[in-house]
Amino acid sequence: MSDTMSDTTCPSCGAPVELKLGASVCVICPYCDTPLVRKDRKLEDIGQKSNLVDDATPICLGARGTFEGRGFEVVGRLQLEHSVGYWNEWYLLFDDDETGWLGEAAGEYFITFPVGEDALADVHKRVGRVLERDEMLEGLHVKIGKRRFTVTDARSSRCTGGQGELPFVVGKGYEFEYADLRRPDGAFATIDLSEDPPLVFAGRAVTWDELDMKGHRTFDGWD
C-alpha cells in the first residue's frame, strides 16, 4: 500500500482527484462525473459519464459508520437500477483497511464482504447446473461455507452511475445479472453472475440505528 493517498488530476477536466485506496481500480471524478481508470499511476478517462439518479438515499461519500465495532468510511458508490427500483452499493473502507459493501434500498441495509473461493464449491456446482439448464434460480438452496441460503431474487440490473472509488471498472449502462440469497436469521448474500466464476458477497441485514452513521445526508422536515 505504498501509493495510498496519491493525488492525480482528472484527464477530462483537470481537477485534482484524491485516491484513498491503493486497491482502487476506478475512480469517478467528483467534479465532472467521468469514470477514470488507474494506469501507471495516472488516471485515464474511459469515456462513459456517470449519470446518477436522485434516489433520496441518506448515505453519501465521506459518511462514516460502524459495523460490529469497526469503523468505516464510505469511499465509493455504485447505483443500480432493476425492474422494481434503484439501489446503491456503497464501497466501504474499514479502519483496518478491509473493504466491504453496504447495500441500501428503501430503508433496508445489508453489509457484505467478498467470500473466499474455498467457501464457494457448492455455489459453483449448483448455480452452474441451474444456469446450464436455463432453469429458475429462485428457490435454489446453496451453501456458502457451512451456511445454507435460499435464492430469493434473481434479476438483471443496470448500472446508472457511480461516485468515488471502486474496485472495478464501471460505466453507465453496464449490465449484470445477480442473485440475492437470504437466510431466516437475517444473513444475506449476493452472487454477481456477470463474472465467471461468479463473485459472491455475504453478510447480513443491518438497521440504520446499528450503523450509527455520521456525516450522512439529512432531509427537510426530518431533523
Add this chain to the structure above:
Amino acid sequence: MAGTEGKRPADRVGTKNLDCPSCGGPIELRGFAKTKTLACEYCGSTVDTSTDAYELIEETEEAKRKSPIELGAKGELFGKTWQAIGYMRRSVLCDGTRYRWDEVLLFNPYHGNRYVVISNGHFMFVEPLPGKPTVHGNTAAYEGETYKHFTTANARVDYVLGEFPWEVRKGDRVTATDYVCPPHVLSEEANELETTYSRGTYIGRDEIEKAFGKVRNVGSPSGVAPGQPNPMKAEIGWFVPALGVAFALWFLVCAGYVVGSQSKQVAVVQVPQLTAADITAPEKPVTVSEQFVLDSSRDPATLKIDGHANVSNSWVYLDMMLIDKESETAIPLGLEISYYHGSDWTEGSRTAEVTIGDVPNGTYVLQIMRITGTGAATYNGPVQLSVHRDVWLFRYPCCAFFLIILVPLFYIGRYAVFEQRRWAESDHAGG
C-alpha cells in the same frame, strides 16, 4: 487513515414539489425522490413520479375516499418517527364475497417503509423483512417463531391515494399468503417480479391514534383478527400461579380437615339375629343402643355408622333413628348391606356405612326401628354396628377440588372459543 470528515458538507435533501398534471393542485412529495407513484390527494388522479415528466396515468374527478390516517400525519410507533404518505384499499375474493381492507404507507427517510393495515376495525403495524422465512408445508419459521398457515388469496389493489415508492396501479394483483403466530402475522406477497416478506404486529387503535391522531372511517373491531393475541393467553401470567396457590390452599385446608378429625368410636350395637316374623311384622323398635356422648372438638361434627352383616346373595336394610336425649329430636337414618356373588363375580359388600353431617354434641341413642331383607335366611349372626364421631368425609375435599378445576376448564374453554373464532376466517375453518 484520517478521513475527509468536515471536508465534504453533509448533503441536505430538499422536498420535491409539483403541480398535479390533472387538477393543478400543489403537491409536496413527502417521500422525496423515492416516490414513484402519486395519487393526487385533491382529484385522485394517478401520476408517474419516477421521472420529472410527471406523466398522468389515470385521470379521475375527485379523491373519493380519505385515508383512515391523515396523509402527512407524523407520529411515533415502536420507537421511531413515521409519516403517513400513502393509502391503499385492497381486497380479496373468497367464495364469492369480496373482503376489503386498508393499508396506510408510513415513511421515514432513514428507516424506509412500514404499513398500518386496518381490517375489520383491527390494526396491524407491518414491517418488511430483510430475511426469508423457512416454509415447511403449512408452517413458516422466522426468528425463532413458528407460524401456522392462515390464508392464501389473490389480493387486488382497488384504490390508491398519496405516494408510493413503487409503481402501483389499480387492479395490481399479488398472491398473498398469511401465516400467524399471534401477535404476529407473516405475509408473503408474490407477483411475476418479486416475492416479498413482511411481518405484522397486532396493535391497539389507541396506539395508532396516539401517534397519528383520530382514525377516520374505521368501525369498531369485529370478529377475531388473525394476529389478535388470545386475551386468555395474557391471563396465564397470573392465572397459573393463582391456580398453584389455590391448589396449595386446598391441600392445606384438606390436610387440616383430615388431620383435625378425631374419628373416635363412641358406641357399638349388636342387632340380634331376627326371625322371619320379626322381619315381616315389626311392631316396636328392634333394639336400642346404650346412650353415648358426642363431645367432638368440632361442634357440630360428622357422624358415621359402620355396619357389618353376614349376608350372602341377599340384602338387609336397617331403618334407624339417631335421637338426642335432651332435645328429643330424631334424625332418621337408613343402612343397606347387600352382597351377591357367583363363581367369578361379586357385587356389593358385607360392610356398609352411612354418614350424617352437622350433628351437634350431646347425649344420644341409636334406635333400630325396623329391619327388612330378602327373607329369614337374609343373614347369619348379628348385624354389627359401630358409631364414630367426628369423621372426615372424602366428598368435601373432592368437591372443593372439582370447584377449583372448573376454573381452568372455563379458562381453556374460553381460550379454545377465541381460537376457533380466529381460525373460522382462515382456509382451515372447521379443521
